[in-house]
Amino acid sequence: MNATASPHLESLAxxxxxxxxxxxxxxxxxxxxxxxxKDSAVLLHLxxxxxxxxxxxxxxxxxxxxxxxxxxxxxxxRFVERVGARLVVASVQTSIDTGRVVEDPGPRASRNRLxxxxxxxxxxxxxFDAAFGGGRRDxxxxxxxxxxxxxxxxxxxxxxxxxxxxxxDVLNARIRKGEQLRAxxxxxWTELDIWQFIAAEQIPLPSIYYSHxxxxxxxxxxxxxxxxxxxxxxxxQSSIETVRYRTVGDASCTGAVRSTAATIDxxxxxxxxxxITERGATRADDTFSESAMEDRKREGYF
Amino acid sequence: MTSISTLRIATAxxxxxxxxxxxxxxxxxxxxxxxxxxxxxxxASRRYGDGERNLALLTDGxxxxxxxxxxxxxxxxxxxTPRRSxxxxxxxxxxxxxxxxxxxxxxxxxxxxxxxxxxxxxxxTRRHAFIASLLGVKAIALAVNKMDLIEWDEGEFDLVxxxxxxxxxxxxxxxxxxxxxxxxxxxxxxxxVSARSPWYEGTSLLEWLETFDASTVATVAPRLDVQRVIRxxxxxxxxxxxxxxxGSLSVGDRITVLPSGRASTVSAIQRFGRDIPVASAGQAIxxxxxxxxxxxxxxxxxxxxxxxTEVVSGHVCWMIDQPLREGSRYWFKHGTRVGRAVIDAxxxxxxxxxxxPVTADHIGLNDLAMVRxxxxxxxxxxxxxxxxxxxxxxxxDEATNTTAGAMMITVAA
Numbered sequence: 001m002n003a004t005a006s007p008h009l010e011s012l013a014x015x016x017x018x019x020x021x022x023x024x025x026x027x028x029x030x031x032x033x034x035x036x037x038k039d040s041a042v043l044l045h046l047x048x049x050x051x052x053x054x055x056x057x058x059x060x061x062x063x064x065x066x067x068x069x070x071x072x073x074x075x076x077x078r079f080v081e082r083v084g085a086r087l088v089v090a091s092v093q094t095s096i097d098t099g100r101v102v103e104d105p106g107p108r109a110s111r112n113r114l115x116x117x118x119x120x121x122x123x124x125x126x127x128f129d130a131a132f133g134g135g136r137r138d139x140x141x142x143x144x145x146x147x148x149x150x151x152x153x154x155x156x157x158x159x160x161x162x163x164x165x166x167x168x169d170v171l172n173a174r175i176r177k178g179e180q181l182r183a184x185x186x187x188x189w190t191e192l193d194i195w196q197f198i199a200a201e202q203i204p205l206p207s208i209y210y211s212h213x214x215x216x217x218x219x220x221x222x223x224x225x226x227x228x229x230x231x232x233x234x235x236x237q238s239s240i241e242t243v244r245y246r247t248v249g250d251a252s253c254t255g256a257v258r259s260t261a262a263t264i265d266x267x268x269x270x271x272x273x274x275x276i277t278e279r280g281a282t283r284a285d286d287t288f289s290e291s292a293m294e295d296r297k298r299e300g301y302f
Numbered sequence: 303m304t305s306i307s308t309l310r311i312a313t314a315x316x317x318x319x320x321x322x323x324x325x326x327x328x329x330x331x332x333x334x335x336x337x338x339x340x341x342x343x344x345x346a347s348r349r350y351g352d353g354e355r356n357l358a359l360l361t362d363g364x365x366x367x368x369x370x371x372x373x374x375x376x377x378x379x380x381x382x383t384p385r386r387s388x389x390x391x392x393x394x395x396x397x398x399x400x401x402x403x404x405x406x407x408x409x410x411x412x413x414x415x416x417x418x419x420x421x422x423x424x425x426x427t428r429r430h431a432f433i434a435s436l437l438g439v440k441a442i443a444l445a446v447n448k449m450d451l452i453e454w455d456e457g458e459f460d461l462v463x464x465x466x467x468x469x470x471x472x473x474x475x476x477x478x479x480x481x482x483x484x485x486x487x488x489x490x491x492x493x494x495v496s497a498r499s500p501w502y503e504g505t506s507l508l509e510w511l512e513t514f515d516a517s518t519v520a521t522v523a524p525r526l527d528v529q530r531v532i533r534x535x536x537x538x539x540x541x542x543x544x545x546x547x548x549g550s551l552s553v554g555d556r557i558t559v560l561p562s563g564r565a566s567t568v569s570a571i572q573r574f575g576r577d578i579p580v581a582s583a584g585q586a587i588x589x590x591x592x593x594x595x596x597x598x599x600x601x602x603x604x605x606x607x608x609x610x611t612e613v614v615s616g617h618v619c620w621m622i623d624q625p626l627r628e629g630s631r632y633w634f635k636h637g638t639r640v641g642r643a644v645i646d647a648x649x650x651x652x653x654x655x656x657x658x659p660v661t662a663d664h665i666g667l668n669d670l671a672m673v674r675x676x677x678x679x680x681x682x683x684x685x686x687x688x689x690x691x692x693x694x695x696x697x698x699d700e701a702t703n704t705t706a707g708a709m710m711i712t713v714a715a
Contacts, residue, residue, distance in 0.1 A: 008308050008387050010585075013574065017586035018529070018545045022638070025530045025599060050543075050586070052575030054534040137378045141363025144377045147405075160364050163375060165401040165621045167408040167437075167708040170635050170696045174703040188389055190380050280338030291365045 005200035016185035017050040023183040026173035027130040034060045036072040037248040039134030045203050048083045059086040063119050065111040065250045066093040067229040075206040090122035110253040116300040120156040130181040133302045138190045142294035148187050154178040156300030191278050192271050199264045211244045211262040222255030246278045255282045308387045312407040314430035315416035317395035320447040322373055324486035325392045326357025331493040334381040361392040376406035385512040400668040401621035411516040413439045419452045423465045428654045435477045436617050436710050444481040456501045459483045472657050482507045522548040522689045523606025527637030532588055541588035542597050547691035550582040557603045561610035561680045566591040600639035602682040610680035616711035618673045620665050627664040633698035641679035683714035
């Protein structure tokens with residue numbers, strides 16, 4: 001690790017590597033969920049280090065809503081190729097085309113909820129018994145309740161009222177056929193930890209995390225990028241703004257923030273001073289209702 | 303960046319003694335709560351209460367928790383002051399959810415045990431103090447809460463402190479205790495010292511947490527529970543991956559592989575894919591040896607004199623409805639070793655009130671007992687008090703695969 005990593009960051013990385021190695025060894029057919037966002041970039045980076053000098057012993061899966069930022073898809077392919085991983089793409093568009101899910105009507109429909117079905121179908125199709133995710137407990141109050149190794153029943157559902165005890169870091173990965181685990185090695189990281197680690201390890205990210213000029217429209221308090229799934233509605237006016245993204249998700253519901261932070265160091269200064277959470281600032285889907293994340297997780301979401 | 307180590311804290315204590323409110327207060331007063339969270343908090347406070355800002359809703363994030371006004375499962379929260387980073391596990395007070403308290407307290411350096419000043423020490427306070435001590439927290443911070451409701455009465459405070467201090471001192475594994483008179487609701491003595499308790503001469507709770515020395519002097523030899531053998535294709539590299547515990551391990555150190563007893567020498571150590579000359583406890587490493595000897599997952603590399611055993615005794619926290627009985631069979635996991643365990647004997651159950659051992663042939667949900675097991679595979683065990691990594695074991699229910707028991711080993715026979 002680079003000299004700029006603090007003992008706090010190093011111990012978080014030790015914990016994550018230990019979890020990744022343990023789950024990868026106890027489970028028969030794990031997969032790492034990779035969205036192209038900063039958390040999954042850190043997760044994949046750590047997973048590669050966990051097994052070095054051997055190759056990553058499991059594939060990487062992207063649940064593609066079809067509404068991704070092109071910069072992110074390009075980054076995904078480059079990063080996965082660089083680390084020599086095998087990429088599986090699970091497509092929400094295919095789920096729609098085959099009638100597995102029905103898209104909400106209207107120009108503002110988000111495909112975010114539909115991802116759960118596509119994810120669970122892909123897990124079944126490939127026979128995955130564990131999926132690593134980059135979820136962090138500081139992201140959301142429902143995530144704050146989740147175990148490092150989170151048990152999902154044969155329908156992929158999370159039961160927050162009846163989670164397995166998880167004393168120490170002695171992880172119990174025992175499941176029956178058809179049941180699954182989700183593993184969250186970055187559970188104890190904060191947004192600032194992620195950025196400081198990205199700086200220390202010089203992990204590449206999609207360009208949209210850094211300040212750039214973009215045509216956006218202000219809708220429901222979110223600055224949405226015009227183009228792709230977002231079309232201007234009557235009465236709306238777009239403008240060119242200097243923005244960056246704090247999170248990277250479905251372009252239909254992920255907002256940009258006004259920012260001039262063009263380098264990692266500038267982003268760290270900005271994040272350290274932020275007074276709004278990353279999801280509150282950028283995710284229309286989570287502000288939809290008070291328990292939006294809990295409801296989606298019960299249905300099988302990451 | 304702070305150089306002092308991150309402190310892991312767990313709350314403990316009975317229902318409604320104010321655990322979640324205290325954590326909410328700490329988050330709020332250390333400016334860890336973001337503006338959009340405050341907006342959501344005030345909205346939820348109106349929905350679930352009388353509209354007064356309810357800080358407990360910062361950690362009670364599940365719908366069922368908000369509806370019932372209780373904590374069901376552990377919430378993990380993070381905050382930092384200029385002096386230190388903190389990881390907080392806010393645990394439930396209900397006896398029914400003790401398993402979740404065990405989960406939250408198992409990795410804690412410090413337990414903050416809350417007591418409602420009006421009600422004093424309750425059964426659940428004792429249970430949690432007992433569990434926290436068995437789990438090996440390095441100190442208990444007794445927060446006597448709701449002092450405003452007893453007019454900041456110093457005498458009442460002293461009685462509560464004396465009561466719990468006497469109990470903790472009599473536990474099988476006593477823990478240092480330090481007490482704070484607080485009001486989590488109003489913030490007195492939480493982040494800053496309050497003028498309402500002029501008789502109290504100590505620091506605020508936060509200042510104590512910021513300066514508490516949680517470091518331990520390694521008194522045990524290094525051990526590496528092997529998670530996995532890393533073998534790149536087309537290379538003769540064989541790295542034994544795991545998280546080092548105990549003391550430090552250097553290139554050139556002699557090690558023994560247990561249970562086989564074969565010896566070798568460390569030829570290289572990698573951490574995060576890079577070579578390092580010395581590894582210290584807590585680091586996730588991969589070790590290569592000078593000799594091509596048989597090492598596989600579940601084996602333990604030790605640098606000191608250790609032996610393996612198939613019979614262990616220890617304190618068990620029982621966490622499922624089905625009772626643990628003499629003769630019952632479970633899966634066990636100790637370090638990275640998985641196998642089968644049979645209950646030889648329930649030596650006795652702990653009576654939480656008298657602390658006397660009670661004869662029993664079975665124990666139920668939330669009971670604490672001394673139990674002896676025989677294992678199908680030998681393990682390298684040491685007393686939990688000496689080495690947490692060598693002294694902890696989980697029991698897994700064969701029918702449901704849920705984690706059923708947490709064991710702190712006292713004797714490895």
